[in-house]
Amino acid sequence: MVLGLSLITIVFDLHRLMDDYLETGGHSYLQDLFIALNMTGIIGLIYSALRIRDLNAEIDRRITAEDRAEWIACHDPLTNLPNRRALDAKGGAIGLAHAQGMGLVVYSIDLDGFKRANDLWGHDFGDLVLKTVAQRLLDIFPDDHVLRLGGDEFLIVAKRAGCLDLDATGRTILQRIGEPVRIGHRSADIGASVGYALYPEDSTDLLTVIQGADNAMYEAKRRGRNTVTPFQAEIRAVTLRRARMEGELRAAIRMHRIVPYYQPLVDLKTGAIIGFEALARWEITPGQFIAANEFIALAEETGQIAELTDSLFRQACRNALTWPAGTVLSFNISAIQLSDRLLGLRILTMLAETGLPPTRLELEVTETALVQDPQTARLILEQFVGAGISIALDDFGTGHSSLSQLSTYRFDKIKIDRSFISTFEHSEKQDKLVRAIIALGAGLGVKVTAEGIETESQMAKLSALGCDIGQGYLLGRPAPLPASGQGVVNHYAASAGASALSA
């Protein structure tokens, strides 16, 4: 601008000098020509100055737009908090903070119960919950980095001044998030799991510290909601082992290496095998199995349970078709599966695909499954019952509110948990409970199965009490489908368990 002004001044000076010359003895034609040329130059100069000004403004606009784009890319539009991308960009800045001798604590936070609130009240409400949580975290950490990493995951990178009690701060996070969120007539009780790790103690690489805090958070989740867990080296070892197993599980499901074994269900009056319960088995090396509860829990936690269920169910249906007509396939549905609204459709589709009649299928559900998400569970069970599938209440007596479940849902069968069967002969109290359950079944017109029968005397007593069906090592251990092709029923008929019945 200054340059422009001095140029204009010089031009004006030249112009004045020329005027003086022309006035002293110049020709009027030449005079006009010079004036015209001068005017053109001045106009050109002004135009150039204006153009330079516009260009500068345009450059400024572009820089602002780029900053804005950068900001948008690094921030969550809902809460305005920095997002995961900002983490990489900010890593440098946070590292600098440390260079000045500052220790940091990283809190990894995952909300519990957010999905339920979202399902119940809709996404608008869910968004408001996330905004509220973000604000509460900013209130606790006004001068630190609060990030939303996506979904219901938050991260805090805070300066660790003095001897801050890190567990107490973690509990403050839990407490503030745990305060009910009320918006209009809608309200949600949100919990959280919190894990934390320290910089530079747990690692001198901030991204590794963040990973450590994440691992600790998952550990907190496993220990039950609303807990704070500090990072420890063992947690990383456990996490690594789980990550490895998660990969192996994924491959095993895809290759159908997890297969159903079958345990006979025996009519205690006639001694006939009336069906088989399919039990998932994963043999990693010959003779070496991974415990079913371990890999099923892992499949649930890592979102692979639907795939695992589908793979097992298809295999079981195909196998069941080779059994004598009328032999029932009993299949376990895990608690998490019963909160999946698509389960009913999937099971019915697979039945149709494989050609197994619904009347030959019995699904075993646990009481825990029914209390976790009662609305969805009811919806799914009604679909099954409507299709002609039988429902058995599994592990009866070990879950919650057994009796209220019996009055709410329509069951075809109750399975007395093995813990009662193993003790009822020697405990008067357990004996009374077993009698009561059998009487309850008779009263409701529901068949009763006793699980875990291991001795002749247990079987004789249960038979005498009027128990309908028996299952347990005495009657047959879970076994793979025999390779001979002679059929699973013949296979069991030849076993010691079945002969014990005729004795």
Ligand SMILES: [Mg+2]
């Ligand atoms: Mg079962």
